[in-house]
Each structure stands twice: as structure tokens, then as C-alpha cells.
Amino acid sequence: MDYSDCSVRIAIDILSVSWNAWLIGEISNGVVRPCDLHRTISVAPKRVLTKQLGELEKMGILEKKVYPVLPLKVEYYLTDAGKELIPILDKLREWGDKYKEEFISKTTDKSEK
Amino acid sequence: MDYSDCSVRIAIDILSVSWNAWLIGEISNGVVRPCDLHRTISVAPKRVLTKQLGELEKMGILEKKVYPVLPLKVEYYLTDAGKELIPILDKLREWGDKYKEEFISKTTDKSEK
DNA sequence: TCAAATAGCGACAAATTTATCACCCAATGA
DNA sequence: TCATTGGGTGATAAATTTGTCGCTATTTGA
Numbered sequence: 178m179d180y181s182d183c184s185v186r187i188a189i190d191i192l193s194v195s196w197n198a199w200l201i202g203e204i205s206n207g208v209v210r211p212c213d214l215h216r217t218i219s220v221a222p223k224r225v226l227t228k229q230l231g232e233l234e235k236m237g238i239l240e241k242k243v244y245p246v247l248p249l250k251v252e253y254y255l256t257d258a259g260k261e262l263i264p265i266l267d268k269l270r271e272w273g274d275k276y277k278e279e280f281i282s283k284t285t286d287k288s289e290k
Numbered sequence: 291m292d293y294s295d296c297s298v299r300i301a302i303d304i305l306s307v308s309w310n311a312w313l314i315g316e317i318s319n320g321v322v323r324p325c326d327l328h329r330t331i332s333v334a335p336k337r338v339l340t341k342q343l344g345e346l347e348k349m350g351i352l353e354k355k356v357y358p359v360l361p362l363k364v365e366y367y368l369t370d371a372g373k374e375l376i377p378i379l380d381k382l383r384e385w386g387d388k389y390k391e392e393f394i395s396k397t398t399d400k401s402e403k
Numbered sequence: 404t405c406a407a408a409t410a411g412c413g414a415c416a417a418a419t420t421t422a423t424c425a426c427c428c429a430a431t432g433a
Numbered sequence: 434t435c436a437t438t439g440g441g442t443g444a445t446a447a448a449t450t451t452g453t454c455g456c457t458a459t460t461t462g463a
Binding site: 183184185186187188189190192193198199202235236237258261262264265266268269270271272273274275276277279280283284 | 296297298299300301302303305306311312315348349350371374375377378379381382383384385386387388389390392393396397
Binding site: 307308334335337338360361362 | 450451452453454458459460461
């Protein structure tokens, strides 16, 4: 997988990484502090979320705000690039809702290991 | 990564797997025979494309037509579910086109290992 | 008879991604 | 003083995904 300057790939690569889509969704929903994100997406290891938040910031999807108060307060916001991923996530969800059942029935046959 | 009945995830998981997005794109473009797909997506190992075509068929994204002629002729077509991924891929491409430069400049700093 | 084209599979290795574990620092409240 | 909250890191292990290699089969054309 490395048709790396392909526009489609760039977008997919961002959304497909571990918890990114969920993170982006929650942040656009107003859950902007790391500790709250940890609580909300509690199945994801803390370390991983922290790392992803950093990556997404570097990529220009998120913007980090650090308030110089104590206890330290940090917030992440979507950049314009990040905001424009939301309608795409909505489309993906629509597609998923529509075909989920069919999809699950077709792929959950034998194995189940 | 296993919020597995999540609609968004299901769609992303399909598109993010190795050559799937490209395969779907080519097929919707009229490149429907395995041998032609191999030639078109020549950077991808033959074995991998074959496997993915099978997976996409099982998932209900592709439909396989085998013509009982020799030399054996096989064609893959998009199902309705598959066709409905095309506009989403277009949106992803649009997003990528718009933010690609910015993205690349922000992520191609140090490392380069 | 042999090479080439078409379609495909199994087993294993390499690479990448995710997760785990144990830490650091600062400040607050009991 | 000690546990708790909030933010974060480094090293390494586990898991998953991708890729490699070598095969099988059939038929056509040289």
C-alpha cells in the first residue's frame, strides 16, 4: 500500500488508522479534552489515543490549544481540513447503515475462530 | 480496532484494505477482467489482487461472472453496494486534492528514514 | 512439444500497526 | 504524606496486514 501521493489514499489513510474516525467524530461533537476523549472512547488504550491526537495535529486535522492553567488544560479542535471530513464520515455511515446487515451476514459464515 | 458493528468502521475497513479502493475504481471504470486489473494496477502483487477480488466478492461489493469459455474468462462487476461507494471515493479524492500539499508538507519533515 | 495467457491457491516471511506496561511531572484535596 | 487528576513519553510485545514464491490447470498458437 503505497500509491502515496494519491488523493484518495491520503484521505483513506487518515480515516482508517485505529481510532481516528471516532476521535474526529467525538471532537466535532464537542468532546475536546484528552481526558474526556479517553473516557468516551474507553476501549482504546490511553497511550494510543494520545499518540493519535498528536499525529492528527501534525497532519493538520486537529489544532491543539493548551491553557496555561493548572491542572493543565488541553483542548483539540478540528481545523478546516478536519471539519471537511465530517460530511464524508456521514456518507460512510449512511453507506454502512444501509449495507451493514447484508455485509455481516455474508462475512460471518464459517471461520468464527 | 474493533468497534466492529459500527457503520462508519465497516465502510472504512473495506476501503482501507490494501488495493481495494483502486480496484473498485478501475472496475467502475470498465476494467473488469482479472488480467487487465493486474496490468493496470501492476504495482500490486498478483496474488494480492486475486485475494482481494475474492474478498470483495464475499462482502457483496463485487459480483463475479465466469464465462464457460476457454481460455477462461472472468469478469467482476460492482454490485449496488459497490456502486454506491463511488461517490464516496469521489468525495475522498476531492478532499485529498484540496489538502494534499498542505498535508505532505506537514508530515514530511524530519524522519525520511 | 513448448511457451504464453488466463485464473487461482497454499504456505510462509516481512512489514506495519496496535496495544501493553511502566514510567515522568505538577498540583490539589484529604 | 499520599492518592488522584490531567497530560504525556519510551520501549517492547502482540497482532494484523501485505507481499513473496512456487505451484496447479486448461487451451491456443508457433
